[in-house]
Amino acid sequence: MSGARSRGRRPGGPDTRGQILASARRSFAEKGFGGTTIRAVAVDAGVDPALVHHYFGAKDDLFLAALEFPADPRALLPTVFEAGTDGAGERLLRLFVSVWDDPHARLAMVAVFRTGLQEAEDSLLRQGILRLVQRPLRAALPDAEADRRVQLVISQMVGLVVTRYVLVLEPLASMPADDLVAWVGPTLQRYLNGPLPDGR
Amino acid sequence: MSGARSRGRRPGGPDTRGQILASARRSFAEKGFGGTTIRAVAVDAGVDPALVHHYFGAKDDLFLAALEFPADPRALLPTVFEAGTDGAGERLLRLFVSVWDDPHARLAMVAVFRTGLQEAEDSLLRQGILRLVQRPLRAALPDAEADRRVQLVISQMVGLVVTRYVLVLEPLASMPADDLVAWVGPTLQRYLNGPLPDGR
Numbered sequence: 001m002s003g004a005r006s007r008g009r010r011p012g013g014p015d016t017r018g019q020i021l022a023s024a025r026r027s028f029a030e031k032g033f034g035g036t037t038i039r040a041v042a043v044d045a046g047v048d049p050a051l052v053h054h055y056f057g058a059k060d061d062l063f064l065a066a067l068e069f070p071a072d073p074r075a076l077l078p079t080v081f082e083a084g085t086d087g088a089g090e091r092l093l094r095l096f097v098s099v100w101d102d103p104h105a106r107l108a109m110v111a112v113f114r115t116g117l118q119e120a121e122d123s124l125l126r127q128g129i130l131r132l133v134q135r136p137l138r139a140a141l142p143d144a145e146a147d148r149r150v151q152l153v154i155s156q157m158v159g160l161v162v163t164r165y166v167l168v169l170e171p172l173a174s175m176p177a178d179d180l181v182a183w184v185g186p187t188l189q190r191y192l193n194g195p196l197p198d199g200r
Numbered sequence: 201m202s203g204a205r206s207r208g209r210r211p212g213g214p215d216t217r218g219q220i221l222a223s224a225r226r227s228f229a230e231k232g233f234g235g236t237t238i239r240a241v242a243v244d245a246g247v248d249p250a251l252v253h254h255y256f257g258a259k260d261d262l263f264l265a266a267l268e269f270p271a272d273p274r275a276l277l278p279t280v281f282e283a284g285t286d287g288a289g290e291r292l293l294r295l296f297v298s299v300w301d302d303p304h305a306r307l308a309m310v311a312v313f314r315t316g317l318q319e320a321e322d323s324l325l326r327q328g329i330l331r332l333v334q335r336p337l338r339a340a341l342p343d344a345e346a347d348r349r350v351q352l353v354i355s356q357m358v359g360l361v362v363t364r365y366v367l368v369l370e371p372l373a374s375m376p377a378d379d380l381v382a383w384v385g386p387t388l389q390r391y392l393n394g395p396l397p398d399g400r
């Protein structure tokens with residue numbers, strides 16, 4: 001039968017990895033983050049689910065690989081806080097800019113932002129990227145206000161993504177990284193561990 | 201001919217205004233801001249261009265009316281600076297929240313943000329909304345760094361729009377307006393007239 005070559009469950013061949021990634025990309029795009037399962041991706045790629053786990057680990061890992069993310073926020077964000085919360089605003093922004101300022105590296109992420117505001121409930125942006133950024137930030141802040149602090153940080157970073165990298169608004173888009181860090185770093189620092197506003 | 205009823209140039213009738221708005225909405229959605237002209241909207245609505253001007257004024261006015269914007273940034277933003285730049289960050293944020301916190305009023309604006317990141321060059325977001333916000337802010341700041349200051353302000357406001365109103369991320373989405381103003385007001389104030397970072 002004509003489908004036998006591509007439909008049977010195959011052991012890991014030279015293009016198996018690429019085929020899994022193509023299936024994963026299709027699934028994330030069509031079904032969102034919540035609607036994608038390792039099992040369904042495996043079926044679509046014609047391989048055993050164990051092989052997907054073997055190559056890519058858990059769903060979060062498959063997501064980062066399928067969207068060709070240049071950096072894993074779960075690994076990088078904790079390094080920002082290794083030396084403590086003081087100065088973390090500037091270090092966080094420097095990391096953010098170093099990833100996003102690379103035009104090639106940001107391609108896939110810009111695509112997620114361009115389409116990610118359309119879906120109401122289960123976008124790759126909310127369930128994928130923002131969750132993977134929010135969790136390690138939250139873990140670094142013991143404060144009772146940590147959830148709010150983290151989302152304020154994310155609000156400023158998302159705003160920079162949209163204005164500097166997606167809409168490419170000038171003069172913000174071509175502001176040198178050092179200037180951007182000097183202007184916005186103190187904002188993130190205040191959100192991270194500044195004193196609570198009066199009466200909050 | 202069957203088209204005679206709707207195609208001929210008619211004087212202003214009871215539904216003329218609504219017909220012009222419908223044509224304008226269609227044009228802005230399909231052709232973007234730059235691709236929309238008063239003349240083409242008039243032709244589509246079957247009226248004289250002078251009638252469009254008579255009802256709605258210039259293209260910016262037609263844009264605000266067609267998208268059912270609850271507020272005209274050209275009229276409101278200057279009031280923020282009437283008492284000077286000190287305190288303008290808090291006043292600006294309070295104005296912003298008062299407009300956006302109304303679930304009905306923000307419907308059309310959320311729609312523009314949801315789709316506005318998809319187009320590369322001529323989105324309603326960039327040419328429409330952001331330009332109408334940027335210009336009066338720019339006019340209020342005499343500083344040589346005003347262009348950067350304004351875009352930093354816009355970056356934080358756009359980030360709040362996306363996280364609080366479009367993605368509805370909790371706990372940010374349900375943070376009381378007073379808390380939000382207390383947290384983010386100082387950020388806008390520093391962008392507006394804070395000292396330049398060292399060496400910038």
